[in-house]
Amino acid sequence: MIELLEVSKRYGDAVAVDRVSLRVEPGELLVLLGGSGSGKTTTLKMVNRLIEPTSGRIRLAGKDVTAGPPHELRRRIGYVFQRLGLFPHLTVADNVGITPALLGWDAARIRARVDALLELVELDPAQVRERRPGALSGGQAQRVAVARALAAEPPVLLFDEPFGALDPITRESLQRAIARIRRQLGLTVMFVTHDVVEALVLGDRVAVMRHGRLLQVGGGQDLLRAPADPYVEQILRAPLEQARAVTALFGESSAPEETAP
């Protein structure tokens, strides 16, 4: 469904993305995992042409993304990023309905679609529809951003570290929502994160990147069992090490169950 062939992005002498080839199957959720400066976000943004590659090709459903004007491409691809970019001068309903409005849907259809989407992301349409983004909590705003990305029924969704700024509880609840929604709608998703747990929980497959290069792609189990690179092993082991440390901490003091009321 999404194909990257030998895609590179250079800024002068600096190489941000180095000959990356990737394939996201229809209905699959592929996570791009890596630290800052790994090129994962640049790779993602080349798919909807927010960044144009220096060389290589990208195909969406078999068609080269450079075939038409960028705005038409972007209307077929949902896009959610960490800083949200909700339009502060528009209501929640107008934010969610923006792409359908650009596509020229009639008002009644947009309204119905907006309400359905708000329910899908577990918001009460009656309560939030007319609010401005400034009057939403962080988690609510992120749900609205997801609803906006889904509004024009795109077959493909791009997430750029969408939950990085949220507290752990909210983040987990949103991750569950995403997992449910993409199965429900059969979406093809590319999801960028530096959070290994998030990658393992959400991803059908995980692609690990470092210094602009793709190190390895595979299911979480496969990567752990047979890392192709020391960095892959190191990054995947990090949460296990953390979990062990936490367990040890709880083991030494009184057990958590006993302190609970």
Next chain:
Amino acid sequence: MEQLALLPGRLTAHLGLTLVALALGVAVSVPLGVLVTRVRRLEAPVLGTASVIQTIPSLALLAFMVPALAALGARSIGYVPALIGLFLYSLLPVLRNTVAGLSAIDPAVLEAADGVGMTPRERLWRVELPLALPLIVAGVRTSAVWTVGTATLSTPVGAPSLGDFIFSGLQTRNFTSVVVGCVAAAGLALLLDGLVRGLLIGVERRSRRVVGLCLGVFGLLAALAAAPVVGGALGRGTAPIVIGAKTFTEQYILSRIVAGRIAEATHRPTETLDSLGSTVAFDALRTGQIDVYVDYSGTLWATVLASNQGEAQAGPMDRAAVLREVEQKLRERYGVLVAARLGFENTYALAVRRADAERLGLRRISDLGRHAPGLKVGADYELFQRPEWRSIERAYGLKFAEQRSMDPSLMYEALKNGAVDVIGAFSTDGRIISYDLVVLEDDRGAIPPYDAVVLAGPRLVREHPEVIRALAGLEGTIDAAKMRRMNADVDEGKAVPAAVAERFLQGRY
């Protein structure tokens, strides 16, 4: 009161000028602001140019439009130069705020706009302009207030405005008139500011009623401002004869005497255009934008006809000879006719306080010589630059402690309260009587003669011989004493210029 009757006309003229300048300013600077945020390398030169325009003193900017337009062969007096000046002046606040407003938008919002599939145009209209709107509107409000204020300065370039009240009021010491002009301008500024603000609030609250109300008032104002233009276009059967006046009391009185005389003898409609700058007046006559005004032989000789004469013409001169030469040159060079010599001179004259004159024994300018290094001299903006002043300095060997240029309306006050000791007064000014000043005799004949003459423009000469005949009837009707009395009556606040003129025409001076 004559002044209040003029208020609706001046107010709508002022409003028209302001609204059109402001509309043009916004129509140009918002797109320009958008452009420079797209093409960043244009930002510095464009904003720089607008800032430089803004630093030009507004009066100078408006006055500069007159020769600039004349050089281009365009209509150089009145509405057009004022409009262009005001338009240029209105640009910067809107431009700067548009750029600031567009630049201040969160980059994440712009990325989102691209991400949801907006074209650059959709992004501009749906996201960028709405988000920049409050700042743009703040710029428009600043611009509106500035433009209303600056528009008062369009009077000296020949465009009627509320400035007429201020300029003529200052000259004729009619402070009620000054206050009327200022209050009306301030009220207008507040009204426009409030309307623009109301419009923004209406848009932000999406209240059709508020927006509709503000637009309605705007429409009403625009209709008011346009009414005289439309009316003028419809009623253009007999174009009025336009009589100009420079910026001092005597000119206001004489222009009304001339208007009254024409109306009386020919029953043609007349119109007076007040407070023209000194060189603006002659240019306006030459190019047919006014038909008649009163000027002075020495002024014409020294400034208008000077170009071919060289610089050294000022010196002891014969009154009749100067007049003859001026008449001949004006006719040959410009087709301008001296329709009447009024019979008095209004020359530059050095005047001192009576107390000083008695204490120092001053009667003639030559008596000043010894004392000059201890005295301060004041004069209008022009005198020190004019050939007459060099002639005075040379003939009498005068070197004053300090020279100060000031507005002629304040000069007499400055002498009276001791800020200066000698002034370059106008010999017919009423304040010479009111302030008990002594005019020093020009015993070495250094100051050229300044006979007051009624000038008629080429069109009037060709097309209206009956008006020329009517003007000829003014020949020799006013002597210096009579002129000084009429000036004094206005300056002391006993009567407005029109009333004095009427009394003169009834033979009561």
